[in-house]
Every structure is written in C-alpha cells, then in structure tokens.
Amino acid sequence: MLKVRIVVGADGSPGATAAVRWAAAEAQLRQAELRVLTAYHRRDPGRHGDDAASAVVHEAVTQARTIAPGVEVRGIALPGYAAPMLLHAAEEAVLLVVGDRRRGSLPGQPLGSVGSQVATHAKASVVVVRGRATDNSGPVVVGVDDGPTAATIIGRAFEEAALRKATLLAVTAKANGHGTPSPAAEALGAELDPQLDPWREKFPMVQCDREYASGRPDKILVQRCQQAQLVVVGPRRHGYEGVMLGAIGSGLLRRAECPVLIAR
Template sequence: MDKTRIVVGVDGSPQATAAVGWAATEAVRRHAELRVLTAFYRRRSSPDSHSAEERAGDILRRAVAHAREVAPEVEVKCQALPGYAVPILIHAAEEAALLVVGGRHEGGLPGLPIGSVSSQVATQARSSVVVVRGRHGADAGPVVAGLDDSPAAATVAGHAFEEAALHNAEVEALTVGGVKAPDPLGADLDAQLDPWREKYPDVRAHRAYVSGRTDKVLIQRSRSACLMVVGPRTHGYQGLMLGAIGSRLLQRSGCPVLIAR
C-alpha cells in the first residue's frame, strides 16, 4: 500500500506559508509524506523563462525550510512545474489523501485571476481539500461538521471524527435551518453519528441545530473552531462550493475549511 501523501500548493505568499505549516503538522499526525508544489510560466524564447523557474525554486526552498522548521520529522518532497496552477494541483490531488492551499489573497499562482486558485481547486479536486485561513494551528475548539440530509453527510461526519481524533478535539455536528424553523433531521441525524462514535470512542461529539442564515452561522461558529468540515455539493447548502455560501465561507472562515470527499 502506498504511503499516505499530502500535497500543498505554494506561491511565496503569507497564505501559502500558513498552508505549508498546517500541511506539515498534519503530515506528521498522519505519518504521511508531504509534497510541496508550485507552478511557473515557461514562455518560449523569453529571457524571463529562466528567471521564472529560478523564482519557483526559491519559493520551494523557503516552503520546504518552513515545513521542516514547523515539523522537523516530516518527510517532504518538492517540485516546480511549468503550467497553470489549478490543473497541476488537481492532477497531483489524484494521488493524495489531502490537497492543501492557502486562502484567497492579492496575487497567486500563475495563470489565474486574483484569489481563484483556492475556490477552483476546492470545486474540482477529487481528493479532500483544505483551504487554510483564519486561526490555523489553533488547538483549542471543536471540529465543526456542517451536516444536512444529503448522502454527503456521512462522508463529512467521517472526516470530522477522523480529524477530531488526530487533533484531540471534540466534534460539533451542526445543522442550520431557517429562522425559527423546526429541526428537520432531529434524532435521525444524531443516530447517523453512532457508527463514527463507535469507530472513534475517544472522540466526544454532540449535535447542534441553529436557526439562521447558513453562511453567517458557519462563519460565526468557525471563529471558535479548529477546523470546519463541509461537503462539496450538499443540497442543504445549495451547492456549497458553487454558490454564494461556499464563497463566503472560503473568504471569511475563522479557521481552516476541509471540503470532504
């Protein structure tokens, strides 16, 4: 069986540095290999081609140094590839347990509009994706799982329990409904957590139902969480990674966001 791999995309920004630190720590927790990737332009017959590759190499060296500073025992490999960031990262994610990127910022990896790498990767990658932002590295607070009545709920719950076990945290299974709306799932969803409680007996978990606007509730809860876990296209969140709710969460979450697959 292949060794577990975590891939992190870097571009030299502070957000990418935060992503490297988070990914390195997670790699140690999972006994995984860390692979650091960056993308660069290679224009034919351009005097800037060599310097672009040199800049990419410098970005990688600094990223690897930071990973080893954060987690000296981590097994880390790096690679600079010519091309556009999103297809490179999505291809790398096919052989990874996790793909990690930094949050939105002014700038970014080559070939994309400002801030679009994290949102496009979160939408398209086949692996689970973590967008690192907010209180990264914070050990205090629960792992919050955004759950609804879609088939993806079991996947979200499973990832939440796994991450809670790795981070020595509790799980808060959160469902959001309309203002003053009754809990549509009730005991049925709570019972769906039982298999994960059995698999992770040391993880404390509780269920919460909150009335309100979904994006506002999730963002507010993220401020006291160590990780937010959501599904890619749960119909209860109206296409989380495709619509306004997902965009707001990736832009404003107070902690890293894991899109579970």
Template sequence: MIKTRVVVGVDGSAGSAAAVRWAAEEARMRQAELRVLIARHRRESFALDARQADADADTSTVQTAVQQARAVAPGVSVRGVALPGYAVPVLVHAAEEAALVVLGSHGGRSFFGQAHGSVCSQVATQAQCCVVVVRGGEVPADGPIVVGVNDDPDASTIIGRAFEEAAMRGAPLIAVTVRDGGSSTAEEALGTEIDLQLDPWREKYPQVRATREVIGGKPDKVLLQQCRQAQLVVAGARQQGALLGPVGTRLLQRAECPVLIARA
C-alpha cells in the same frame, strides 16, 4: 492503495507559508510524506533570460517552503517540486495521488496571474481528494472540529471525515444543523434525526466527544459564526446539487479557521 501523501501548493506569499506550516503538521499527524508544489505557466513569448529568472524564483520559493515545513515537522519526508502549467490542472493532477491537498488563502491575485480565490474553489470542486484551504489567522489549538450537517446525499462522508479529523487531533466535534423557523417540536425531531446520522460515527470513534446543535438562521452566517471558535470546519464538495454551493463558497472566502472540503 492507501494514499499517504499531503500536497501543498505554494506561491511565495504569506498565505502559502501558513498553508505549508499547516500541511507539515498534518503530514506529521498522518505519518505521510509532504509534497511542496509550485506551478507557473511559462509563456514562450518571454525572453530566455526572463524564463530563467522565473525558474530561479520558483526554485527559491520551493526551497524556502521546504525549509519551513521541515522546521515545523522535522521527522516528515518533504520534497519540493516546480512544474510548468496552470495552477488548477497541476494541483488537480497532483491530487490523484494524494490524501489531501492544502492551499493558502489571501487577498489579491496570486498563483502567478490567476485569481487565488478562483484557484481554491476550482481545486476544491475538481480534486479527487479532500482539499483544505488555510485562512492564515490564529486558531484555538484546543478548539472543536465543526461540521455542517443537512440532508445532503454526501452527509455521511462529510460527517465521517469530521470524526476522523477530530479523532486525529484529540478534539471535540460539534455537528451544526441550521433551521429556518419552525416549532420546538420540529426542532426536537430534527435533533433526533441528526443523532441518527451521528450515532454510527460515535460508535466508530468513541474517543470523540461529539455534540449537535440546531441553530436558527442562514446556514452561511451560522457556520461562519461557529468558525470563530473552531480549529477546523468541514464542508462538502457538493451542496444541494451545486458544485461547492453558496455555503462552501462563503466558508472558503470568510471562515476564520481552515476549511476542509470533504471527499469520499
């Protein structure tokens, strides 16, 4: 079954508003429906009037987000839902029927008592679909799609997703591989290896202008630098056997553009 739903988690913050705008535009490009979702753990110890106040606040937050989405993408089918429960399991469950889950990123504590960075990283590693964390800052509309390429077993999935996003946006793609020292001969050999990974996707998406770069340094710092010019950076859900890994974690925390955690 082809999944044609984009899910965006909201909490009434400026960060989630940026995520709603991004998700609405993504749904428009994908010709998908948009599901606006809020989750709150309702403690039974709360007085009835307090629980009702929480429910009313959630309804208002969802309605506002739905209006924001419709303003960005008038032709997209948008539905808002407020559900009881903790944010992570609710969003992970919603991901089972989605092509993409979108979350906002901001400082402080959010999603009603849960550390927001924790919610983003947990959903990114547990969801069965791709997850995008929107950083909220201005990004160049004509910027490239940046993808980090290494010898990870999931490299083909990550590269393919980056090409798909670039084709959908009419954007160029930059495949970045980070090296730690080595001779110019070794760098040339590494570049050839990257081209072999890219070539099948170049054939599938001939409209995408794809280039590759081999850059010396630390992977997280190099990719964060590349993010300054990008409209989207694509990373893998697993790196070197670790869930998300240090590079993906740093991207979620510091990237200046939206970060897409790719799934097969």
C-alpha cells in the same frame, strides 16, 4: 507499501506560507509525506521564472522541515498554470492544501481563485487554510443536513476530531426559523440521533456535541468557526462550475476564521 501523501501549493505569499506550515504539521500528524508545488510561466528563453520558482520552493521546503523535521518533504517547480498542476498532483494524494485566496494567488493563475478551483474540482479532499491556522485548541465543526452526502461528511469530521483529539461540534441550522431536531430524531427520543449515533459508536473517544440553530446555515457555521480549529463541509453532487460548493461551502471559503476542509 505506498505512503500517504499531502500536496500543498506555494508561491511565497503570506497565504501560501500559512498553507505550507499547516500542511507540514498535518503531514506530521498523519505520518504522511509532503509535496510542495509551485507553478511559473516561462515567457522568455531565460531562466528567470524557473529560478524564482525554485527559490520559492526551496524556502517553502525549509519552512516545512522546520515545522515537521521528521516528515519527508519534496519540492517541485513546474511551468504552467497553478490550478491544473495542483489538481493533477492531488490525484495521488489524500489531501490537497492551498492558502487563503484573499492573500494572493499562485503564479500562473490569470484570474479568479486557485483555492476555489481546486476545492470545486479536486478528486482528493481539499483544505483551504484561513484564519487561525495555528490554533489547534478549538473543536472541529461540521455542518449536518439530511442530504445524500451527510453520512460521508459526518464520518470524515469524526475522523478529523479523533486524529486531533478534539471535540466535535455538529451543527444543524435552518434559515426558516425551525432549527430543531428532525421528526425522525424527535420520534426516537431526545437522547438518540440517527445521524450521529453510528459514528459515536465507531469513535467512542470523540466527544460530539450537537447543536440545532435558527438562521442561515452559512452564517451560523461562520460564527461557530470563530473558536474552531477546523470546519468540515462537503461539495454538492450537482451544479455547474463556480457553484458546486453551494452557498455554505462558498461562504466558508470567504469568511471562515479557521481552515476549511472540503471532504471527499
């Protein structure tokens, strides 16, 4: 039987350290194994880069085992660029975890954000660990719209809330000032919600609160993240490199005060 696997990138920076600790707790929660990866450049025949990367991995594995002593943890240091290495490793994982890009990038990444690249291109779901990464007392927040991937994102949010025994806050925000229920929801009645009710039936243990707000969706969700333990968004199906997360996902990766899950 194949074990569930979580992959996390490490480089010794504060952001990566927070990501390792979060990933270890998540692996314990999911009863998954954890792989800690770092990348380095071998610029000369010596072993300086290899030794430094090995030290980073050793420290990260020690931290992970301290957080989750019952979890199988393995650390690997590989030469090359961080983003391709993590993307390849994520092909066999249920979750890829990286740290806040503002706190430094992984070794071998020349420019830009490893977090942004893997969030855009990974086949697995990605968590970018930000803000209050150790606060598990707040709700799980999910942005709800009428797009083609809405059901998938809502379902994942319910799963995360159930796993954490947390309340789920489903937020629909519109920048045109009409933050109100859709015509379909209004036609069915105030107590019915065609988007959420099927998931409420599937996850009766999850308390799901619904909010309609007026304002830019990215700003509204950033505000709701101030008290949340996790926010769930989805990638766009169409777009070109650099904007595939859309304004909402990109805004959350820059400003959210809690970990951001890009659900796939």
